[in-house]
Structures are given as structure tokens and as C-alpha cells.
Amino acid sequence: MEDSSGATIARCQALFDGCQEAIAILTSEGGVLDVNQAGLDLFGYERKEIIGMDAAPVLYSSPDDLHRLRSGMERCGSVKDYAMQFRRKDGQPIDCLVSASGWQDEDRLRGYMAVIRDVTIQKETEQSLRSLLRMSETLNLASDLDSLLDALVEQLLELTGAESGSAGLRTSEGMSCGHFFQGSRIVPLTYHSAPGVGWAGWLIKHKIHYLTNDAAHDPLIVPEVRERLGVRSGIAVPIADSEKDVIAFFEVYNKRGGVGFTHTDVDHCLAAAHIASLAIHNRLLYQNLSALAAFSRSLTVTKDFDQTLEVVGRYMEANFKRRAVVLLPFNDGLTPRFSSAEFVFDEQERAAATWSWEHGQDAGRSTDILSAAQAHYLPLKARGQVIGVLGLEVKPGTWLSNVQRELFSAVINQSALAIERGLLEQKVRRLRFLEESDKVQNAVLSAISHDVGAPLAAITASLSGLLTSHGALDQAAQRQLLGTADIEARRLHRLVNNLLSMTRLETGVLTVKTEPHDLLDLVCAAFEELGESAGQRRVSFDIPEDLPLIPMDIGLITHVFINLFSNALKYSPPDQPVEVRGRIIDDQLEVLVVDRGIGVVPEDLGRVFDKFYRVAAVGSSNGLGLGLAICKAFIEAHDGRITLENNPMGGTIVRFVIPFHEAATSWENLKL
Amino acid sequence: METRGPRVLLVDDEQSIQQTLSVVLPPAGYTVYPVRNGKEALWKVQLVRPDLILLDLGLPDMDGKEVIRHLREEWTIAPIIVISVRHEESEKVDSLDTGAHDYLTKPFTVPELLARMHAALRSVSATQDDVLTVGDLRVDLGRREVFVGETAVKLTATEYDLLKILIHHAGKVRTHHQLIHELWGGTQYEDMVHLLRVTLSHLRRKLRPDPTKPRYIVTEPGVGYRLRTESMGYPGQARQH
Numbered sequence: 001m002e003d004s005s006g007a008t009i010a011r012c013q014a015l016f017d018g019c020q021e022a023i024a025i026l027t028s029e030g031g032v033l034d035v036n037q038a039g040l041d042l043f044g045y046e047r048k049e050i051i052g053m054d055a056a057p058v059l060y061s062s063p064d065d066l067h068r069l070r071s072g073m074e075r076c077g078s079v080k081d082y083a084m085q086f087r088r089k090d091g092q093p094i095d096c097l098v099s100a101s102g103w104q105d106e107d108r109l110r111g112y113m114a115v116i117r118d119v120t121i122q123k124e125t126e127q128s129l130r131s132l133l134r135m136s137e138t139l140n141l142a143s144d145l146d147s148l149l150d151a152l153v154e155q156l157l158e159l160t161g162a163e164s165g166s167a168g169l170r171t172s173e174g175m176s177c178g179h180f181f182q183g184s185r186i187v188p189l190t191y192h193s194a195p196g197v198g199w200a201g202w203l204i205k206h207k208i209h210y211l212t213n214d215a216a217h218d219p220l221i222v223p224e225v226r227e228r229l230g231v232r233s234g235i236a237v238p239i240a241d242s243e244k245d246v247i248a249f250f251e252v253y254n255k256r257g258g259v260g261f262t263h264t265d266v267d268h269c270l271a272a273a274h275i276a277s278l279a280i281h282n283r284l285l286y287q288n289l290s291a292l293a294a295f296s297r298s299l300t301v302t303k304d305f306d307q308t309l310e311v312v313g314r315y316m317e318a319n320f321k322r323r324a325v326v327l328l329p330f331n332d333g334l335t336p337r338f339s340s341a342e343f344v345f346d347e348q349e350r351a352a353a354t355w356s357w358e359h360g361q362d363a364g365r366s367t368d369i370l371s372a373a374q375a376h377y378l379p380l381k382a383r384g385q386v387i388g389v390l391g392l393e394v395k396p397g398t399w400l401s402n403v404q405r406e407l408f409s410a411v412i413n414q415s416a417l418a419i420e421r422g423l424l425e426q427k428v429r430r431l432r433f434l435e436e437s438d439k440v441q442n443a444v445l446s447a448i449s450h451d452v453g454a455p456l457a458a459i460t461a462s463l464s465g466l467l468t469s470h471g472a473l474d475q476a477a478q479r480q481l482l483g484t485a486d487i488e489a490r491r492l493h494r495l496v497n498n499l500l501s502m503t504r505l506e507t508g509v510l511t512v513k514t515e516p517h518d519l520l521d522l523v524c525a526a527f528e529e530l531g532e533s534a535g536q537r538r539v540s541f542d543i544p545e546d547l548p549l550i551p552m553d554i555g556l557i558t559h560v561f562i563n564l565f566s567n568a569l570k571y572s573p574p575d576q577p578v579e580v581r582g583r584i585i586d587d588q589l590e591v592l593v594v595d596r597g598i599g600v601v602p603e604d605l606g607r608v609f610d611k612f613y614r615v616a617a618v619g620s621s622n623g624l625g626l627g628l629a630i631c632k633a634f635i636e637a638h639d640g641r642i643t644l645e646n647n648p649m650g651g652t653i654v655r656f657v658i659p660f661h662e663a664a665t666s667w668e669n670l671k672l
Numbered sequence: 673m674e675t676r677g678p679r680v681l682l683v684d685d686e687q688s689i690q691q692t693l694s695v696v697l698p699p700a701g702y703t704v705y706p707v708r709n710g711k712e713a714l715w716k717v718q719l720v721r722p723d724l725i726l727l728d729l730g731l732p733d734m735d736g737k738e739v740i741r742h743l744r745e746e747w748t749i750a751p752i753i754v755i756s757v758r759h760e761e762s763e764k765v766d767s768l769d770t771g772a773h774d775y776l777t778k779p780f781t782v783p784e785l786l787a788r789m790h791a792a793l794r795s796v797s798a799t800q801d802d803v804l805t806v807g808d809l810r811v812d813l814g815r816r817e818v819f820v821g822e823t824a825v826k827l828t829a830t831e832y833d834l835l836k837i838l839i840h841h842a843g844k845v846r847t848h849h850q851l852i853h854e855l856w857g858g859t860q861y862e863d864m865v866h867l868l869r870v871t872l873s874h875l876r877r878k879l880r881p882d883p884t885k886p887r888y889i890v891t892e893p894g895v896g897y898r899l900r901t902e903s904m905g906y907p908g909q910a911r912q913h
Contacts, residue, residue: 489779493779513894515869516866516869517869517891518869518872518873518876518891520877521873521876521887521891522891524887525887525890525891528886528887545877549866549869549870549873554891554893554894555893555894558893
């Protein structure tokens, strides 16, 4: 029997000695009876130091743990996976899981054997994972990039146990640095690093993390940061997108406890960088999509073509930070229709743009063709056709993120579509205008043939009647026919004058020669021109004797009066008087021509001065409807205004004013 | 048929004008010699020795002013009346400056034409004792009195002088330049033209206080003034012949 138990004991001893897990045998009071090599390694003691030691105050971090262990074992005889913290010889706490089994003697616990598993690292890993999870949640909840970066730094400080940290985003020129935190306090410090400057600049170039535990002698650190935050050690980590392009970065400084950063810290940081990358990438994507949506929206509300081009150009400037030029076809070449300020479009640029236009491919800077140009030229295509060229200034060293690059093609396509739409709208408008012109021309032609034809017909009829009467008509009848021919001839004459005037106005040949004239005389001359058409009309003139000579073009104003009188006579019955009033008020000559005729329908009042407007009235509508339009043009050529109102007592009142400065031509100045 | 009346050289390329005037002028006592262009006019003038020349400015072969210049160079003293289209005021003034006596604007009426022709031919030889009459306007040069109908009209010295000039050349146009020169001598045009206008306005009102009566003095836009001799009548009254 001795032998088998001896063998068992030997085997047990072998197990005990060789076990990888730490095993300790202790008395119920906690005295250390035996510890295997693994245990010695775990606690860092020599054999002779630990045997016989009272474990309680030395090994256990807290007396509660021991108590818990003993109660557990007294209750169940053994315990499994109790979480406890011990202290090593060097004071470092270790988190462990303890499984123990005790032996009893007379119902009392005599001692126990404990297997102690060091789960410090596991615990730490768990903690890290939890921190990282928390970080992930926080970052994804951030409402914008600024708060995202703030949250990132705060979480990092917790994760790595660092005292302070910072973060920033990649820009087209380098890295923007900010979001400085010391503990939970914000440090107001921001700056921009060009590629190669500072840690951030180094990251851009090398795309891997940077670690130093001796910041005092570090050649790269930005001195201001070192002084402000008293940096002794630090880690700088790039945040890259899915294509390994650096889009942001962060830094942590001074691990608490005065120690340096370890590789574990680096691993933590790299994990954080991955998480942050997703969150930042998402944010950037969202930002760019919003910008694209806003861009699309603004394209749909542009009022005219030039506005569309403006939107495209400004978007390029704002979102891609580049000066732009938009070229569209004109005559036989291209012409810049939008150009950023200070963008010099010289012959070299024109050559590249033209090449791009002709070949439907990119040209200029950063291409193989005409790369001496300042800008990169892209053809704008819609439905397979090149409709224009967009030129973007290329600044060497400018950086665009991958998201932005993808955005770029979307923007180009949208721009091309919008521009195409604008060009089509222009075409439609031109076609409509031509249609209208045709309509107007046709209207004019038919009006002319009617209104010239009518008097001619009357003249022909009268004269042919006379010629063939062979004495059948008496004197009175003959006189009447002749009279008619005479009146109609004058009417025709006035008509032709109106047409000529209108043509002169349209072709811009009209010149205004102002000289001081006597208004009354002018009015009388106009009335005389009407000749027999005036019939037996009563006319009253209310023009003061001392009315000064008014500077005006006698030809034009006489024409105005002829037309106004002609209308008054045409649209009022022969027994009704026509009145002309003139006076000076407020530095203006005011003239009223009043008739008691049929007036104008209220709806038409706004249109009476339009070309070819005619009152739908009274027998034949002779006259082309140009009369009032000409009056308006002539009066306005004198910087005057003309209006037409209905006379409350029936008929119409035409009122026009011409600016006039009394001082120039008053009677008083000339004592004769 | 040759008559003894004044000989008129009619220079106009338009068939219609030629025909019409050939019909209406002889009964008024004129003998008409029609030509179609400038060249013809210049040699016909030597042949016919007209008393009056009616010259259309729109000739096919020569500029009307050139014709006038040639006529003057060849010592043709016959008065020239140019016929022009409206809106060529500078042309009118130029023609008058080159040597034409008067002008007529197309379309014109026969009474207007006859009045101009008559005025051009009437010799201007008034002595101090003359009384000049146009319509019911009477100017007694000897007594320096002016009457419109039975009413005496009080004029300032300048107004009277102006009226005197106009009535001397009754029916003919007087340019601003001519009037200024005759009233005030060779002084600054720019200053005086305004004074001329004002004087004329005053004169007009004094001669014809009732604006519904026909005007005596007609403004020729851009050119000058004319005391009218033909009676145009006034709308509201029967036309007179």
C-alpha cells in the first residue's frame, strides 16, 4: 500500500510542479504551504520567501477576497472561478480567477489547494473592448465631424490612460489640427500642418503610426504643442479610409503614471483608428451627399442659364477648393461663360480647353495632353454629346479624398445635364421669339394691306367715278368725290408717316432735335394738317399766352399731336368738341387732349399704347393702331411720359408731360 | 402751245408729277418745260432761259445741290424752288445756302406750289411808301402801322422789323440765318436764334390773338419762317381757292 500511495504522491507532485497554471496550497488561515513554479513566477517570489508566508496581507489585495474564498469553501468544499485580485512581489496587482478545493478535518477546513489563473490581460482586453464599443457608439452618434473628433479624443484618453490628446481632419493642403484636450479640459489651440510638418505631416507621408517616449528630443513634434502640453511621450495615429488614404489623425500624450506608452497602447490606438475611420468616413460621405443634394437642388431653381453656370462654378470653388472656368460653344470656338476670380484664361488654357472640346477627352494639367496649362479640362457630356468644357485649376499638392473624387464625377454629370437643359431652353426661347416675330410680321403685313388698301380703294373709286361720269354728275357731286379723294389721300399720307416713324424707331435711326418752340403754334399746325378730316369740329385751346418756348423736336411733337387729334376725331362724334390744354407745373410741360367720344374699355387701358392696339369699335377700324405707340415712343424720347384715362364725362383724356426747366427759356430773361 | 406767261423749267424724273403739273400750271399762266434729269436741265436752261426753275432733289444722275451750284456758276439768276421729301431738313437748308430761293415738301398741294412760285417771281422792290397786304394783314411801311382787318396792332421795333422782312418776302421762306442777319447784322447765331424765336412768338400772338383763325407765320422746321400767302382755310371753315 505504501508504494501505490507513494507513486500517486509522486505523480501528484510531478503534476503540481510541472503545471503551467499557478497552484498554491494554503492553510485555512491563509498561510502558504506550498506554491508551484508557475505560481512563483506569477507572484514573483523566490521559493524560500513565500513558503510559510501569511498570504492574507501580502498576496491578497483585499481582505474581503480571502473571506469570500473561505466562506465559499466552507459552504461547498470547493470554489470555481472566483474573481480576485492579488498583489505581486513588485506591487503590481493581478486579476485572477481562483478555483480551489479544500480538505477538512473533523468538519473544519484545514487547508485548500487553489489554482490561480491570471486573467489580468483578459480583463484588460475586456475593458478595452468595452471602451472601444463605447467609443464606436459615441462616434456614430456624433452629430457632426467636430463633435465626432472631440468625442474621439476624450475616449482615447480613457482608453489609453493618456493625459492629453488631439485630432484633426485631412485638408486639401495638409492636415488641420485641433480638438486639444487635457483631461476633460479643452485646450484652445488649432493649427494647420503641411505634409511633412509635425507628427501629423509625417503621418500623411508615411501612413503608419508614430510613437515616441522621448518627446524632448523628438525632431518632428510641433514645438508649440510640446510647450503647451508639456509633452514627454506620445503616439500619433493616422486614420485611413478603405483605400488606405489618410483622411484624419489623432495623437495622445503623456501616459498617466509617468510611464511610457507601450505596444498595447499602440494596439489600442490602432483599433480606435479603425473604428474612427468608419465613423469619419460615414460622416464625410454624408456631408458630401448633402452637398451634392444641395447642388442638385440649386440647379433646379436657377432662373436663367448664367445663374446655372454660376452655381456650377461656385460649387467647384467651395467644395473642391479650386478655381474653375466653364466654357461653352460660341460661333466657331469656345468662350468662357463662367470664370473664377483671378483665373487667367490665356492662349495656353484656350488650347487645352479647345483640345478637350474637340476630342471629348481630358486635357491640360495632370494629363498627357498640353499639360503646361494651369487647369485640368474635362469635357461636359450629355447624352453622349460634348456640350461644353469645365476647367479646374490644379494646385500641385492638393489632395482630394476618395469620397470627394467619386462625388466629383457625379457633380460633373449633373452640371453637364443642367447646362444642356439651359442650352435647350435658350433654343426654345429663340424659336418662340422667331415664331412671335413671324406672327407680328404677318399681322403687320395684313394690317398694312388692309389699311393702305382702304384709302386707296376710296381714292380709286372716287376718281374713276369722276373720270367715267361723262357729265352725269353735277358740280356738287363732283366736288364731293374730289373731296373724298383728297381726304383719303391725306389719311394715307399720315398712315405712311406713321409706318415710317415706327420703322425709324425700330431700327434706331430716330434722332431727336430739340429746339425751343411755341406750343400753341405747333398745335395749330398739327390741326391744320388734318385738313378736311377735321370737318366742322369745335376745338378749344387752353394754352396760356405767356407759356414759354418749350425745348422739343418740332417734327416729333407735331406728329404726336396729329395722331392724338386724329384719334380724337375718329372716336368721337362730329358734334363733340376737342380740347387741348397746356401748362407748366413742377418743372414739366403738361398737355391734355380731351375728347368726348367713346372712351376705352377699362381692361384695355393698360394696352392702348401697345403697337397695333385698336379699339374694337365704330365702323371700320382704319389706321394701323400705331398712332398711340408712336406718341409714346416720341414722348419718351423727350424723357417724358404719356398716359390715357377715361374722361369721367365720357371720352378719353390723353395726358403727356415733358420735362422742362423754366430758367432756360423764360420770357422774363429776355427783355426786348 | 406757247403762251407769253413766265417760263418754268420743271426738273423732275417722276412721270406723275410731270403730267400733273403740265396740266395745272398752264391755266395759271405758266409755260412748262419738263426735263428728266440734271444734265438735261443744265443744257435746257441755256436754250429756254426760264424765269423759274422747279428742281426735284431726288434726280437720277446728279445731286440736286450740284445742279444748283452749276446753275449759279453759269449766272442763272432765275429763282430756284427745290422739291424735297420730308425729313431732309438739312438738305433744305443746304439747298437754300447753295442758292435756292425756296422749297416745297412732297406731298404738296397745288395752291402751295402756286403760292411759292408766285412769291418767287414777285420782285422785291418796296419803297418807303408801300403798303403791303397779305390776306387781312396790312403793313403800312410809310406810317409804320400794322392792321389785322380793322384792328391796329402794336408791335415793338424788333417785332415790326421782323414782320417787315417776312412780308417783303411773303410766300417765301426766310432762314434763321437770313433773318438774324437782316435784323441784327452779322452777330453770333447761337445767342440770337433764341431771341428770334421769342420775338416771332410774340409777333404771332399779336397778329392773331384768336388761335382758331389761320396762322400767318408758318414755322419751317429746321429752316426758318414763312409768311403764308396761300389761304389754307381752317378746319371748321370751308376751304377757299
